Amino acid sequence: MPQHPVASARPTPPGLRPTLPTWAVLSPERLGHVQRVAELAASWAESMGVPDSERHRWLRAVWLHDALRDASAEDLERWTPSTPGPVELKHGPAAAARAKADGEVDRGVLDAVRYHSLGLAEWDMVGRMLYAADFLEPGREFDRAARADLARRFPEDTRGVLRAVARRRLAHTVESGWPVLEPTFRFWNSLVATPAPR
Numbered sequence: 001m002p003q004h005p006v007a008s009a010r011p012t013p014p015g016l017r018p019t020l021p022t023w024a025v026l027s028p029e030r031l032g033h034v035q036r037v038a039e040l041a042a043s044w045a046e047s048m049g050v051p052d053s054e055r056h057r058w059l060r061a062v063w064l065h066d067a068l069r070d071a072s073a074e075d076l077e078r079w080t081p082s083t084p085g086p087v088e089l090k091h092g093p094a095a096a097a098r099a100k101a102d103g104e105v106d107r108g109v110l111d112a113v114r115y116h117s118l119g120l121a122e123w124d125m126v127g128r129m130l131y132a133a134d135f136l137e138p139g140r141e142f143d144r145a146a147r148a149d150l151a152r153r154f155p156e157d158t159r160g161v162l163r164a165v166a167r168r169r170l171a172h173t174v175e176s177g178w179p180v181l182e183p184t185f186r187f188w189n190s191l192v193a194t195p196a197p198r
């Protein structure tokens with residue numbers, strides 16, 4: 001995987017700002033993914049009428065979430081010395097730790113970034129939005145029509161779409177024979193503990 005800083009690779013349109021942190025390390029393909037997540041988040045923010053300050057939190061989390069996705073294993077380890085588990089699950093915690101060192105103090109933004117691969121029962125709207133947008137952005141090749149439909153429904157049925165996304169992600173984890181980590185099953189249980197929206 002090519003590794004290089006990409007913060008200046010292409011300008012971020014004004015409607016999608018803020019932008020990548022200067023310390024981001026990700027491939028051009030991954031940057032395309034992050035930009036599509038930002039576009040989806042911005043479109044949801046607009047149709048849901050969220051205030052600018054909240055929209056800014058959403059976009060900060062989006063640009064941070066995969067910022068270290070292509071960083072070296074050594075760098076990831078350096079930022080997450082106490083995080084157990086496979087290296088693929090370290091880019092979120094590493095980016096959150098780096099963002100915190102950089103001055104990010106918003107707990108909701110940091111938790112959204114830190115747990116974006118796993119889910120978190122205690123998430124506020126930033127984490128929930130990012131979890132869904134990361135999965136529903138249109139560049140992923142699988143299940144395009146169903147995912148596009150979920151993306152369209154998110155603004156009016158946030159809870160139902162979030163549950164559908166979590167169900168698919170959890171099923172994939174189980175079908176792959178991977179362990180279901182504690183934050184993930186707690187997140188799932190929190191989603192099904194409340195009645196489905198009418």
Ligand SMILES: [Fe+2]
Pocket residue numbers: 065066069091092116117
């Ligand atoms: Fe990620």
Ligand SMILES: [Fe+2]
Pocket residue numbers: 033065066134
């Ligand atoms: Fe992502």
